[in-house]
Amino acid sequence: MARKISALQYLLGYVALLVLVTLNLGLSFLDLPNAGMTLTLVLAAATVVIVTLVFMHLLEHAPTIIVVALTSVFFLALLAGLMLLDVIARAPETQPAAYHDVMQERG
């Protein structure tokens, strides 16, 4: 028999989401140009994980379904990682006009 998510787990998930969203909002008022963006995305990722585990019931689903979910994360990371690697490492040299402002800002 598959285990079911309890009302307490739903409530804890909801409270954790409220805390994370509020933290993320508070973070946006601090002057942390680069670290702030990274932290914001980390907090957003944490909220996504909670919604997936609790409200999309991944906690009570079979291992084969968990494999499907993790596979999507892997392919998304592959897509984003390779694309961003290309943009960061190669595009400034091959598309100098598009990166003119950025290069000027960075000196």
Add this chain to the structure above:
Amino acid sequence: MKRMPASLLAEHFGDLRTQRHAAQFGMWLFIVTEILMFGALFVLYATYAQANLADFRLAAGHNSLWRGTLNTYILVTSSFTAGLAVWAVQRDRRSLALRLLGLTIALGVVFLGIKASEYASHFEHGIYPGRHYAFDELMTRGAVLFFTIYYVLTGLHIVHLVIGLAVMLWLTRALRRGRFTAEYHAGLELGTMYWSLVDIIWLVIWPLFYLVR
């Protein structure tokens, strides 16, 4: 009168547990396609942000932080009420589940209202996508890119939310007619999963378009 589980079983499944697992598996495959589609758009955002970071920060400052944040709390709460509706059906508390689904629908409609007011405010200032962009205060290439991606992503999200509302209405009707029982309620479970997917998409849109400033 409660329907017997046997009547819910499709003939090509041996038992309800296998049928439920197949339904969940299919739903997750669908969700994966959605994640990859939105993922590609988020990568597009990151690509343009890399080249126009200063413009993106300035442009995000022209989005309404309070409207975006309020909508985030609204969607998070709606995921909670949708999840609790499943919990209630699992315990045969149908009237509670109906009230929770009603609340979920109401929160979705409020979200749409707030989003509509935000779009109206943008249009007043000439903030349109692509070549129609006419916001004099911030006339840069990066701002045009930012707001074009903003309209694509939030527009696509709204389409998903409206579909989610239709699904919730259908679930409410089906629940009222007794189609979901404590023993078998895969349809309700899948529908609320879709609603949470809509929530997840917004939880990524919100920081990218409202908090990065």
